[in-house]
Amino acid sequence: MHVVTASDFEQWRNAARQCMLSNLAPEDVLWRDGREACPGLFDAFEKEPAPPRANQSHSPTVPRRFMELATYVACHRTPGRWPLLYRLLWRLTHETPHLLDIAADDDVLLAARWEKAVRRDAHKMKAFVRFRRIMEADVEHYIAWHRPDHYVVRLTAPFFADRFSSMNWSILTPDDSVSWNGHALMFGAGAPRSAAPADDQLESLWRTYYGSIFNPVRIKLKAMRREMPRRFWPLLPETTILDDLLQAAPARVQKMQSYAEGWEQSAIDFLPPQRDLNSLRAASSGCRGCPLYAPATQTVFGVGPPNAAIMIVGEQPGDEEDRIGAPFVGPAGQLLNQALVEAGLKREEVYLTNAVKHFKFEARGKRRLHKKPNRREVVSCRAWLESELAAVRPQVLVCLGVTAAQTLAGPMFRLSDQLGKIFATDFCEHTLATYHPAAILRSSPEGAGAKQQQLIADLRRAGAFVRKIN
Amino acid sequence: MDLQQKLAILADAAKYDASCASSGARRKGGSGLGNSTGVGICHSFTPDGRCVSLLKILLTNYCIYDCHYCVNRATSDTPRARFTVDEVVRLTIDFYRRNYIEGLFLSSGIIQDSDYTMEQMIAVARRLRQEQQFRGYIHLKTIPNANDDFIAEAGRWADRLSVNIELPTAPDLHHLAPEKKWPELHASMESIHRRVIDAKAERKQRRRAPAFAPAGQSTQMIVGATPTPDREVLHTADALYHHYRLRRVYYSAYSPTQHADARLPAQSPPLVREHRLYQADWLLRFYGFRVEELTPEHAPNLKLNLDPKLAWALEHRHAFPVDVNRAEREMLLRVPGLGIRTVQRIVTMRRHRAIRLADLQKFRIPRRRVLPFVLTADFNPHAGRLDRLDLEDKVRTRSRQRLLFEAGEEAHRGEF
Known part of the structure; x- marks a missing residue:
């Protein structure tokens, strides 16, 4: 033998x-x-x-x-x-x-x-080695302590040398150790855990990441343990928060739900079974789809013939519209009327409405100042506008201002890119967007004239287009 | 807001992206930091059973879109944050140096517009590659509708690009993400696909030609948010694999929320269904199955209580038992419980000697599931069970059924 x-x-x-x-x-x-x-x-x-x-x-x-x-x-x-x-x-x-x-x-x-x-x-080993940084004479050194099941240090050392070639690093295990100085691998004897640094500042950030990327709605502990056996846990800084994560999971699920829910209702919940304009108008008066209904006087629904060839969509009713209950009856409405006349269109032949059906404002003493509706309000109200579009089915759709245009053409719509062009949206083959009369009223005197001419030209273009189609 | 808070918000917001793969790209280390070996490494696992391979974060979760299934939609009141380019670069490098991660998976909500957002994401990747000489893995989510030039640059720095198809059919997308357009998503995938092919061809001509997304592209779709059956989900996935040579399609069980949009269902996330879809996906890609076989018209949904291969075998008992010593490799792959590795062992071994029942049992196969469906050189008494009506109960794995409930209980007890 x-x-x-x-x-x-x-x-x-x-x-x-x-x-x-x-x-x-x-x-x-x-x-x-x-x-x-x-x-x-x-x-x-x-x-x-x-x-x-x-x-x-x-x-x-x-x-x-x-x-x-x-x-x-x-x-x-x-x-x-x-x-x-x-x-x-x-x-x-x-x-x-x-x-x-x-x-x-x-x-x-x-x-x-x-x-x-x-x-x-x-x-x-390639996965679970966790380096901790120390400074030695102003030079960074990364040190890890790992406990593999087998003698794999020599097997994996070339991998670490390739991946971390620009760093000085050492990996210590109970059986062997290996270091890299930027040029060559050096193998040595095993080392106890105490030979490696006890902490790294960055580990708290890492734990934050680990805790946040975990989805508490789906818990699959078996799958986790299969891939990350318990004997490795003491080597991994992130596992110290496991118990906390699991205990906090139900509360986190609830929090996720409360964030995701947004508002419980939108205009969709108030749509009537019949979708003709009269039914829609009646139903809209009771809309509670967003909080704007509360301070406003009433819902301001669209007006105009149900078979109008042109539909004009503004942003939201203003102070006077809110009191009277009809769109475009305030100062901006008067400017629009003027423009319609100059463009050769009759107001009563056009369907007029807004993207948002309630007046949003900020009270300043006795005055109510217009406030731009936010995206959530626009989206909540959108079902009314979509229903009006479905009922009227205009041949040409004119968006006044960017709020109306983004509601119908997508959030990336830029007025400056599309001014004077006719483009297709999901709601109308021939859509165009132009300045809102209120924007013209707020412009400097020199700017206002050009914008007004643009509005008139666009309305005229809409009219011409309708005549061409028919 | 400090970095820790931002990280908490923007990692939390990224947890809905199922992909964490870091495989398929090769970059040699060298003067810079990091490498990609082609084999992905999972550096950790979270209690949801998912792997942590990449630093998966959003650049920002502010978003002008309002996709109903998404927590980051414009109308949700989730807390918002935004990283600077610099912060993402530093986090990636710091994590990488400590061997926490294989690289970065960067996605983003859409701010201002697609192009602006895409530019910001590209800036992160460019700085990692150029300034930091970073050779680890980078996965960039491309923003729908971004200018094609940005896609071209993204692919130059990234190992993988992905466009989320979001939902299995065009009507589903229109219903739940009205601002995203089916043809636009496809156009982006097509563009990436063309560039990947072109770059590969060019690299064959001259080795120094620039690479384009060497790890290809992947996508993700949400299942369970609409009533669309598995048959259509799989048809869409199959078409994506064929048209654009996707590396992976990820299926994400929709996690419903209490008062979510009225357009969405409110039952618990269909995790078992998601699991079955992944199994079916594997059968399509590696086992020679066709969508029509797994989900025929008369049964458009995969069975939840049986794995799809076993379900197919039970429906096609006339094709069994299969003689392990004679059958074609393709047929062996259709035997329930036999995986690609075991089939390879059988095919190699039978060239030298006949395979007997005892040999098969040594391969640590799930015996109950396999044995009724095969013939061996000696007598296999289990093959006689094939005609029994209760075969389904005999071959089914019981633990699978418990998974869903068990996981929930464990979570409540908070124990391992």
Whole structure:
């Protein structure tokens, strides 16, 4: 019986080559694991007799797949890996050259299982190493302590060297350690956990990220534990908050719901079963789809013939509109009337309405100052406008101002890009957008004239377009 | 607002993106920081069972869009935040150096307009690659409707681009995300697809030609927010795989909220359905199944209590038992419980000797599920069960059914 010691793949390979050359069958070799730290046990045999030199000088040839398999199996923690590898080598060269194809063979099966365990452990090491930064004489040094299941430090070191080539780093494990200084890998003995830094400032940010990216609506602890076994948890800074995360999960779900819900209702909840203009107008007077109904006097619904060829949409009713209950009856309405006349259109032939049906304002003493509706209010009210469009089905749709245009053409609509152009929207093939008369009223005297001319020109264009179609 | 608060808000807002893949790209390390080995690494796992591979955040969760299923929609009152380009770059580098992540997955709500938003996201990627010499993984979500030139630049810096298809059909999209347009989403995917192909062709000619999104593109769709059946979901996914060579389609079970929009259903998130869709997706891509086979017209939804391959086998018992020593590889792949690896082992081994029942059992296969459907060189008593009416009960995995409830209970007890 020959006693041979190996602690890594290279040593095993050299020893195995010698044994093969001496024609030693697997049962004639006793393999000892150099990694097993139990000196004294075999001291009597310590002087290993060199295997008798054989006269065959050729090295045995084996499939490349075996070398790959052996490289991984050699990193397994079981002392049994050395005799298993030698047995495989022997059988490959003496009995069955295609042995590795027989996946159900007990030796092959075991080797495959150990290879898989090592590959997985190496992968987990690449995943779970957590560096902590320290400053040594103004130089950053990143140090990690890890506890792999197998001897995978040498296997994974090139990966870390490639990935973190511009950093100085060390990875310490109970069995081995490895450092990188920017140029070369240096391997050394194992080290206790206390040899690595105890903390890194950044870990609290990392925990924040970990806690926030977790979706408390879906909890699958089994899946988590399968991929991140508990024995690794002490190595991972993020796992310290697991209990807190789970305890806070139900409350977080509730919070998510309250954020996501927005308003409980919108105009959709007030739409009547009949969608003709009269039914819609009647139903809209009771709309509570957004909070704007409360301070306003009344709903200001659209007016005009149900078969109007042109529909004009503004932003929202103003102070006078709110009191009277009709759109475009205030100062802006008068400016619009003027423009309609100059464009050769009759107001009573056009359908007039607004994107938002209630007046939004800010009280300043006795005055009520117009306030732009926000996006949520516009979206809540939108169902009324969509219903009006569906009932009237205008041939040309004119949006006054950016609020109306964005409501109908999407939030990215820019008035400056589309001024004077006719474009298609989901609601009307021929849509155009122009200045709101209120904007003209608020403009400087020099700007107002040009904007007013643009409004008139656009209205005229709308009229011409209708005549052309018909 | 400090960085920690921003991170809490903008990571929370990103948790609805299912993708965390970091595979498929290769970048050598070297003078800069990081590399991509082509194999993704999951650096951590959260209690929802999902992996943490990338720093997955939104640049901002302010948004001018109002998609009804989305927490970041314009009309929601969720807390808002916005990172600066600099903050994202620093966070990515700091996390990467400590080996927390494989890289960055950056998405964003839409601020001002598509182009502006896209420009900001590209600025992050450009600075990581150019200033920081960052060679880790970058996944950019492209903003629908952004100018094609921006897509071109995004692909130059990113390993993967993705356009979310959002919902399985055009009517679903119109219903729940009226501001997004089906043809526009497809146009973006088409554009990315063309550029990926062109860049690959050019690289064959000269090796130094610039790469374009070497890890390809992926997409995500929400299931369970509309009544659309699995058949249509899978048809859409299948078409995306074929037309645009997508690397992955992610399915995200809709997480409903109490008072969410009236247009949305209010039952619990269909996690089992999501799981079945992923299984079916795998069968389509790697096992030679067709959508018509998994979800025929008369049964347009996958069964929730059976995995789709087993369900197919039970419906097609006439095709079984399959002789493991003679059957084509394609047919072996259709045996319930046999995966690609096991089939490969069988095919390799049977060249040398006949496979017996004892051999199969050594492969750690789910015996109850496999054995009734195969013939071995020796007598397989289980194959006789094929004609029994109660076969379904005999082969079904029981633990699968419990998953949904079990998970909820565990959460309440707060224990592992």
